[in-house]
Amino acid sequence: MQRVFCAVVTTVVPEAAQLDAAGWTDLERIVERALADRPTSLRRGLKLFLRLIDWIAVARYARRFSALDAARRARLLAYIERAPLLLMRRGLWGLRTLAFMGYYGRPAAAREIGYRADPRGWDVRR
Amino acid sequence: MSETTERRYDVVIIGSGAGGGTVAQELAALVRDGRRVVVLEKGPRLGDHEFTGQELEMAAALYADAGGFLTADGTMTLAFASAYGGSTVVYTGTSLTAPERVIRRWSVPGLDHADIVTRSEKFAAQNGVHLLEDSLINDNNRLFVEGGRKAGLRVEQFPVNVRGCRGSSLCNLGCPNQAKQGTNRVQLPRAEREGVEVVTRAEVVRIGVDRSLLVRVAGRPPGAKGGPAEWPPGEYRVRARIVVCAAGAIGTPALLLRSALPARLPRLGQAFTCHPALILVGEHARDITNDVGHPKSYFVDRAAEDGFVLETCMYFPFVTAKSLTGFGASHSATMRAFPRLQMILLLACDRAVPGNRVAVDRAGRPVVYYRFTPETLEALARGTRAAARICFAAGARRVHVPADPPLIEAGEADRLDARVAARHFLPGRVSISAAHLMGGCGMGGSAADSVTDAWGRVHGLPWLRVADASLFPDALEINPYLTIMALADRVAEGIRAEVREPVNA
Ligand SMILES: Cc1cc2nc3c(=O)[nH]c(=O)nc-3n(C[C@H](O)[C@H](O)[C@H](O)COP(=O)(O)OP(=O)(O)OC[C@H]3O[C@@H](n4cnc5c(N)ncnc54)[C@H](O)[C@@H]3O)c2cc1C
Numbered sequence: 282m283q284r285v286f287c288a289v290v291t292t293v294v295p296e297a298a299q300l301d302a303a304g305w306t307d308l309e310r311i312v313e314r315a316l317a318d319r320p321t322s323l324r325r326g327l328k329l330f331l332r333l334i335d336w337i338a339v340a341r342y343a344r345r346f347s348a349l350d351a352a353r354r355a356r357l358l359a360y361i362e363r364a365p366l367l368l369m370r371r372g373l374w375g376l377r378t379l380a381f382m383g384y385y386g387r388p389a390a391a392r393e394i395g396y397r398a399d400p401r402g403w404d405v406r407r
Numbered sequence: 408m409s410e411t412t413e414r415r416y417d418v419v420i421i422g423s424g425a426g427g428g429t430v431a432q433e434l435a436a437l438v439r440d441g442r443r444v445v446v447l448e449k450g451p452r453l454g455d456h457e458f459t460g461q462e463l464e465m466a467a468a469l470y471a472d473a474g475g476f477l478t479a480d481g482t483m484t485l486a487f488a489s490a491y492g493g494s495t496v497v498y499t500g501t502s503l504t505a506p507e508r509v510i511r512r513w514s515v516p517g518l519d520h521a522d523i524v525t526r527s528e529k530f531a532a533q534n535g536v537h538l539l540e541d542s543l544i545n546d547n548n549r550l551f552v553e554g555g556r557k558a559g560l561r562v563e564q565f566p567v568n569v570r571g572c573r574g575s576s577l578c579n580l581g582c583p584n585q586a587k588q589g590t591n592r593v594q595l596p597r598a599e600r601e602g603v604e605v606v607t608r609a610e611v612v613r614i615g616v617d618r619s620l621l622v623r624v625a626g627r628p629p630g631a632k633g634g635p636a637e638w639p640p641g642e643y644r645v646r647a648r649i650v651v652c653a654a655g656a657i658g659t660p661a662l663l664l665r666s667a668l669p670a671r672l673p674r675l676g677q678a679f680t681c682h683p684a685l686i687l688v689g690e691h692a693r694d695i696t697n698d699v700g701h702p703k704s705y706f707v708d709r710a711a712e713d714g715f716v717l718e719t720c721m722y723f724p725f726v727t728a729k730s731l732t733g734f735g736a737s738h739s740a741t742m743r744a745f746p747r748l749q750m751i752l753l754l755a756c757d758r759a760v761p762g763n764r765v766a767v768d769r770a771g772r773p774v775v776y777y778r779f780t781p782e783t784l785e786a787l788a789r790g791t792r793a794a795a796r797i798c799f800a801a802g803a804r805r806v807h808v809p810a811d812p813p814l815i816e817a818g819e820a821d822r823l824d825a826r827v828a829a830r831h832f833l834p835g836r837v838s839i840s841a842a843h844l845m846g847g848c849g850m851g852g853s854a855a856d857s858v859t860d861a862w863g864r865v866h867g868l869p870w871l872r873v874a875d876a877s878l879f880p881d882a883l884e885i886n887p888y889l890t891i892m893a894l895a896d897r898v899a900e901g902i903r904a905e906v907r908e909p910v911n912a
C-alpha cells in the first residue's frame with residue numbers, strides 16, 4: 282500500500298517527487314501521527330481505498346497505479362474526484378487531504394512557498 | 408476498583424467557550440454571596456508561551472479532531488475548539504450584533520432584538536471591540552475594499568476585539584500575543600478571581616435524572632500542551648441545583664442526547680446550521696502583505712439579498728492547500744504563489760431544515776448529519792462569483808475557485824456566470840468547512856417546536872439550562888459570538904434570580 286500512497290502523494294503534489302529521504306520521513310510521520318488519533322475504521326477505509334485505486338488502474342490501463350505515468354495517474358484521480366458515487370469522491374478527498382497535510386504541514390514546505398507568518402507580526406516585516 | 412468522588416455545587420457550567428465563559432462571569436456575584444459555582448471544561452488550559460502559531464501543532468492542541476471533525480457523510484469539516492475558553496481561543500474576534508430581521512424571523516416568544524443589542528454592547532465594551540486603525544490594515548484587506556467597491560458592493564469594516572494586536576495573522580491557531588479578547592482572556596479569569604472554580608480536562612459524560620453529573624477528569628498526556636487538571640484525574644459525581652450546558656452546538660445536544668433526561672424533547676439535536684464556508688483565492692502579479700496583519704478586517708454582507716457573506720481571511724499552508732479545489736500542477740502553482748494570494752472566505756447562510764441534526768452513535772459520540780440544500784449550493788455559487796469579481800476588480804490575474812478547471816484567468820472575468828455554477832459544488836469534491844456551529848437546542852415556545860424557552864430553560868426540566876450556540880433556532884447570518892454571549896447573559900440573569908439559598912458542601 283505504501284507504494285500506491287506515495288504515487289498518490291506525488292500526483293496530488295508533484296513537487297513531492299523531489300523530496301529527499303528526510304523529507305519523505307517527515308511527510309510520512311505527519312500522516313502517521315494524524316491517522317493514529319483517528320478511528321480504526323477510518324484507517325481501514327483508507328487502506329481499502331488505496332487498494333481500489335490500484336484495482337481501477339489495472340481495470341483501465343492494465344497496470345498498477347504506481348506503474349502509470351504522471352498524466353494517467355492524474356487522469357485517474359480526476360475521474361475519481363468527479364465520480365457519481367459520493368463514497369469515491371469522499372475517499373479521494375480524504376487521501377488528498379492527507380497528502381496535503383504531509384507535504385504542506387512540514388515547516389520546510391511553508392518556507393518554500395513563501396509563507397512567512399510570525400508571532401511577532403508587523404515587527405519583523407516592516 | 409476505581410472510586411467515584413462526590414462533589415456538590417449550586418451551579419455547574421459545562422463548557423467554557425463564548426457561552427460558558429459568559430455565564431461563569433455573570434454568576435460570580437453568587438459566589439460572593441456564598442454559593443458554589445464550577446465550570447467543567449473538557450479541554451486543557453494552555454499557558455501563554457504554548458501558543459506557537461505552528462499550524463499542525465496548534466490545531467492538534469486546540470481543535471476537536473485536530474480540526475478534522477467531519478459530518479456523517481464526510482462532505483464538510485466542522486471547526487470547533489476544546490480548551491479553556493472554547494472556540495473563542497481560536498476565533499478571529501470579529502464582533503457583530505445580530506441583525507434585527509433574523510431575530511424577528513426566529514420569532515422566539517420573549518426574545519426581542521433590543522435586549523440582544525443592549526447585552527451585545529455590554530460585552531463588546533468589555534472585550535475592547537473597536538475598528539482597527541488604518542496603519543494595521545494589510546494589502547489583503549485593502550484589495551478586498553478596493554475590489555469590492557469597484558465591483559459595486561458595500562464593503563464594511565469589522566469591529567474586532569483585540570488589545571495590542573501585533574498583526575501575526577495567526578488568530579485561528581490561538582493568539583500568540585494574548586491580544587484577542589476571548590473568554591479565556593476576559594470573562595473566565597475575572598470569574599476565577601471572584602471565586603468561580605474552573606476545572607479543565609473535565610469531561611461531563613452524562614447528566615443523571617437526579618441532577619448528578621458523571622464527570623471524567625483526565626490526566627495530562629505526556630508531551631501534551633496545557634497544564635494538569637485542577638482536580639486529580641479520576642471519576643467524579645457532581646451534584647448541582649442548576650446545570651448549565653454550554654458545551655457548544657455539537658457538545659450540548661450530544662450530551663443531552665446521551666443523558667437519561669426525564670422529559671420528552673423531540674426537537675433535541677434538530678435544526679443544526681453552520682454557515683458552510685469556502686476559501687477562495689485570487690493571484691496578483693506582485694507580492695502583497697497577506698500573512699502579516701490582522702486577517703479579517705472587512706466584509707460584504709449579502710445575506711438578506713443573496714444568502715451569502717464575504718469576509719477577508721488568511722489561512723495557513725495546509726488549510727489553504729486542503730481548501731483549494733483539485734490537485735496537481737495547477738494547485739501547486741497556486742500554492743507557490745502564496746505571497747501573491749488574496750484570500751476571501753465565503754459563508755453561505757444556510758437554513759434549518761429537517762434532517763440536518765446532531766445525533767450520537769452507540770458510544771455516545773456526536774455525529775452530525777448535514778446535507779447541502781440546493782439553495783445553499785446556489786448561494787455558494789453566487790458568493791464565489793462575487794468573490795471572483797472582487798479579486799479581478801482589485802487586479803488579480805487569476806482566481807482559484809470550485810470551477811472546472813478551477814483556475815479562471817482575468818480574461819474570462821466576463822464569463823463568470825458560465826464558469827461558476829452550483830453544479831461545480833459537488834459535495835465530497837469541493838472542500839467545504841464551517842466554524843459557526845448553531846442549533847440543536849433551539850429556543851421557542853414549547854417542546855413541540857423547541858428545546859428551551861427564551862431564557863435557555865429546557866422545557867419540562869427547569870433545573871437544566873442551555874447557554875451556548877445550540878440555542879439558535881436557525882442560522883444567525885453573521886458571525887455569532889456576541890449573540891451567544893448576549894443569550895448566555897440572559898441565562899445567567901435567570902439563574903441569579905433563582906439561586907438564593909446556599910447548598911451544604
Ligand atoms: C476558527 C474559528 C473562527 C471563528 N471566528 C469567529 C469570529 O471572528 N467572530 C464570531 O463571532 N465567531 C467566530 N467563530 C465562532 C465562535 O467562536 C463560536 O460560535 C463560539 O465560540 C461558540 O460558543 P459556544 O459557547 O457555543 O461553544 P464553544 O466556544 O465551542 O465552547 C464549548 C466548550 O465546551 C467544551 N465541552 C464540550 N463538551 C463538553 C463536555 N461533555 N464536558 C465538558 N466540556 C465540554 C468544549 O471543550 C469547548 O471548550 C469562530 C469559530 C472558529 C472555530
Ligand code: SF4
Binds near residue numbers: 572573579582585586
Ligand atoms: S493578528 Fe493580532 S489578534 Fe490575531 S493572532 Fe496575531 S496578534 Fe493575535
